[in-house]
Amino acid sequence: MKKPLLYAGVFCIMVSGLFSYTSAQAQSDPTGKKPITDTYAITNATVFTSPGQAGVKATVLIKDGLIQGVGSNLTLPKETKTIAGDSLFIYPGFIAGASDVGITRPKDPDRPDDFVSSNPPDEIAGITPWRSAVDQFSIKDSKVDDLRKVGFTVAQITPDGGMIAGKTAIILLGSENSTNLLKENTALAANFRGSRGMYPGTAVGVMAKFREVYDNTKLTSERSQKYSTVAGLKRPEITPTYSAMQEVTSGQIPVMFTTSSELEIRRAINLQKEKGFKLVLTGLEEYEGVLDVIKASGAAVLVKLEIPDDKAIKAMKDDASEEVKALNARVKKAYDDAIAQASKLEEAGIPFAFSTVGVKSGDIMKALQKMIENSLSEEAALAALTTNPASILGLSKVAGSIEKGKMANLILSTDSLFAEDSQIKHVVVDGIIFDYETKPKKKASTGGNSDGSVKIDGNWEYTSESPAGSGTGVLAIQKDGTSYTGTITYDDPSGSGKATAPISNVVLDGSSLSFSFTVTANGMEILVNVTGEVSEGSYDATMSVGEFGSFPFNGTLTPTLIANK
The missing domain is CATH 2.40.128.120 (Quinohemoprotein amine dehydrogenase alpha subunit, domain 2)
Known part of the structure; x- marks a missing residue:
């Protein structure tokens, strides 16, 4: 839990004077120790209660971290503090379907003296279903504030680890002094990453090992039930792995498989068909070619909220050779296809949410705007950030839209959310307001270049x-x-x-x-x-x-x- 702070301390010593932490300074009360009041109302703002709903001028009344009402004729309690929202646009707070925000990597275990690479202990082989993301999470990590700045209020955090990393949890991106845990053990995080220098070292080996662990868990569970009711039976072997996997084999929680490619998507779905567990596909990057397979599987879908780097495209020169131009054209087509994939999910009628694992918070709004420019509707984009992840994570009764009785998780922006010049001015998490600095959008310098860009040399x-x-x-x-x-x-x-x-x-x-x-x-x-x-x-x-x-x-x-x- 303290590892990021230790790293930061070492870093400060090494690069003294170059960088300085001010993300918290942007907030009126970054610690949340002094919430404005238990009861307040944001008045006369343009409120978008859920995806597909038009914005209406309304007041949002909040008390004890909950939305008490949304409307134009609310009766406000005497203790209510009012906040003028005339120039603001209010949206439901974003929800990350999967995120590594605040997560630190656990220490690798030491190998035993009798280590055998073909049959390593589960922990060394990356099979740790008993681990919890809660134990790896720190609300004090600067990445928490970075993600909150772009509108995220809730995240399903995933543990770092091997092929079966452990259990996910759902947390609020709120005050350091609040209880931010909403749900623990919400899914089992898994991937096709093999173990280096031991079994299972390949994706095929991971699939075989997953089958083995799954089947042994079911067998152990069955034997345990018989052992408790029938005399004279040999005591079944119960291990931390089998105990922790029982929530999956019994259907209590899904397996969240990280599947970045079409091949990995097919592999995860084949395992799900074979074993019958609930499946969430996460981290999707290449998926257009298997949309029919995904839809038929019924699996929940979390797309990586990132687009490919376009620097190579911007660096293309008009005077290049024909061979280079042909190569550039293929690169450009691959880029265009990649950022249009989300709209293909919408066209196919597959509801999806977003994963922010491995994503830079500062690139998120650019990625969203690029997806929208490439045929993803604003309604589908907002749904992927609010109502869809709320449904996937089982939070629809408490989050995902602006309604009476739900958590006060809100975004207050200076314009409609996906407008080019829009900036997030406030984020409300569990009723606590975090303030962020906004600046007028600057115009290009009159001393710019002929192509409309500014002078930077x-x-x-x-x-x-x-x-x-x-x-x-x-x-x-x-x-x-x-x-x-x-x-x-x-x-x-x-x-x-x-x-x-x-x-x-x-x-x-x-x-x-x-x-x-x-x-x-x-x-x-x-x-x-x-x-x-x-x-x-x-x-x-x-x-x-x-x-x-x-x-x-x-x-x-x-x-x-x-x-x-």
Whole structure:
């Protein structure tokens, strides 16, 4: 539980002065120690109670973390504190069907002296159904706030581990001082990842081992029942694995199989048909070719809320050779097909929700907008974030829509949710309001380029914030044909002044600028991704630092300086 905090402490020492933690500073009360009041009303806002419902001007009354009413003529108790919502749009809080937010990886067990690679102990082979995601979760992880900033209020957390990692749990992304657990042991997390250097080392081996564990669990359960009623029988072997698997074999909980490819989807569905357990397909990335198989299986579906990287497409040059153009065309088609897959699920009538496992929170809204641009309806997108995951997780009575009696989990945005300029200003979790900074959408600089993009070549003096405090440096960008190169200086982690690193993956899309660089500290390389908006010589960005979270990064173009050649 304390591992992320330890990492952060080490990181602060290594990169002193470069980054600073301020995500909590955006909140009026990030700890939730002082909720505004037990009773308050957000008045005269545009409220979207559920997917497919038109927005209506209404007041939302909240008391003790529950929605007490939604309407235009509510009678407010005397103790009610009112919050003007005239310019705000209210939506149900998002629900992640599966997420690794706040999850830390457990320590690998030591191998016994008599270890045999062809028959390893279950724990070493990655078969740990008794583990709970709750034991690996920390609400203090900065990724919790990162996910909440983009509208998520509830998440089904999945444990980290091997082929059978353990049991999932459903938690609120709320205050550090609240009881955020909603349900424990809600599904069994499994995947086709084999064990390195031992059995089962392949996907086929995983399938065989899963069958063995499943069948032995059923057999043990049957023998245990007979042993308790019939005298003279040999005592059945009861292991932690078989005990923990009984919730699956009895149909109490589903198996949540991570299946990123079409082949893995077919394998999971074949296992489900053979054994009869309840199935949730999660982490789907390639699935268009098996939509009929998925629909026939009746399995619940969680799509990975991520789209392929489009940097290679943006880097394509018009003067390329015919051979390169043909290759580029295939790359472009693969990209277009990938981001249109979600709309194919909608067309096929397959309800789905989203998984955020392995997804950067800062990329989520871009992914949603790209899916919508490629034929996914806004109604289906909102359903995949609210009512669908609520149904899949058994939360429909308490979450997924804005109704009297349900948890006060809300998103308050500055515009309709999927509008290009919309920003999330407040997120309400279990009745606690978290405030986030919003900025006017900046227009492209009048000194931009002929293609409508802004001017970025030159030297940028920047400031950044991190757990270690404020840092400064110079971001130097040079234009090289249709692409960009450059360097960035930062405080050397060794404490010997400034260090310099090349920047890579520089992408300018209109007024949006992103780039990457690597910080080396004590022999460890840390990848840093920076993304933000450029306007009139200023750069307001967010810096994502590996597993340590996201931090502010602000730069000013210095007209008196010339970027190094």
